[in-house]
Amino acid sequence: MAEPTLHFWNASDGVQLAYHEVGEGRTVILLHGLFSSAEMNWIKFGHADRIASEGFRVIMPDLRAHGQSGKPHDPANYPSDILVRDLRDLIALLGLSDFDLGGFSLGARTTIDAVSSGMTPRRAILAGTGVDVLTNWERRSHFFLHAIHHFHDTPRGDPHWLSVQFMRTMKIDLEAAALLLKGLGDHPDPQRAIASFAMPTLVVCGSEDEDNGSARELAAMLPNATYEEIPGTHMSSVTKPELGEAIARFLAA
Template identity: 75%
Template structure:
């Protein structure tokens, strides 16, 4: 099917952001991972179409500094809560009252931040992440900032090589990406954030994805979660049809 429609809107600080939609029915918002986009995470490999086939309206923003969204180079456009603020404004822009919410990697972290700050989805999906998602950001952001600094020097075999190649593929705006990375940090109250997930929650992660610790332990730490394992690493699991299938099954069943 792959007939997702691109839409644009403007935030309260004047940045134009993009989001894609496919399907009709109960809304579900899906947030992509770092350096990625809605097209890469949700549309290209058929996940959005599979989820929409369950009678759902799939809404997929391109996060600030990503994809078709604005990539300002002004540090003032990157507060610590900027991704959650953009999400809340999109929800208001679309006049959504009842919806599901989820994300992959950075999208999962943003989902956690949003729920802990008062956003109340009926169901949540946390994919491509594990038990260290709230305490691992400073370390991982330092790694990615170093990758940006070494963008033109890294060679095959370098620990930054794969991340840099993905940035090249995605045509990442390195200035904007660095500003966003520097703005976000470890969560100040991890236990409080996890306790906010009283809604049915799916934790789905690749069998070889340990970038943010154990996903199984993560699901056990949440009040109302189930864990599903799919094939793949942090980078390859999004290419597997299993990701869209598990999300679709979860949203259709509850």
């Protein structure tokens, strides 16, 4: 396994952000999920190495408020489009004009937001998400905000308990995460978002993952999508080698 390189850079609002890089060749940018990190989603379980082995340069940002990126506590640093803005800033920093783009869960939603706002990757990957990704984010955000607000008094068996435990594991900055979540609502124009995906798109999701609705239905709605099912739930599918295998095959095809 190659050791990824860690880089730090400053976004347009001055917040220091981090990205990890491994491999050489065509660039693919992979975005992690909520409360996670590039290390947890893409590096730890070998997905980045597997994709890099097909001749790809894998760029994996830590989203703001996550991982080794900045976690400011000023609401001004969290407008509703901030994750797409950060992505655009990173693409400009790297001088990219031709690249692939994908993400898991929140990373998939950010990919959708980026493409629907005019970004045109060669290929796209939407992992760990389904048809409700466009219309269910406000409800999901409220769910996670509740978990943050009751971080210290959520009992085992409560619907929020697993989320709290994952936040503990990831040492999440609760104030920064809450500020980011408050800007994450439903997509303003779902039909436009769907129509924007003219490029080949892989929708890949765990067989027991319905956290964001049906992935199969999402793939059927997109103009040029392939659906692939892998083992696992929303939490466990990122630990399975099948995730990296599916993405590597899709990108190398």
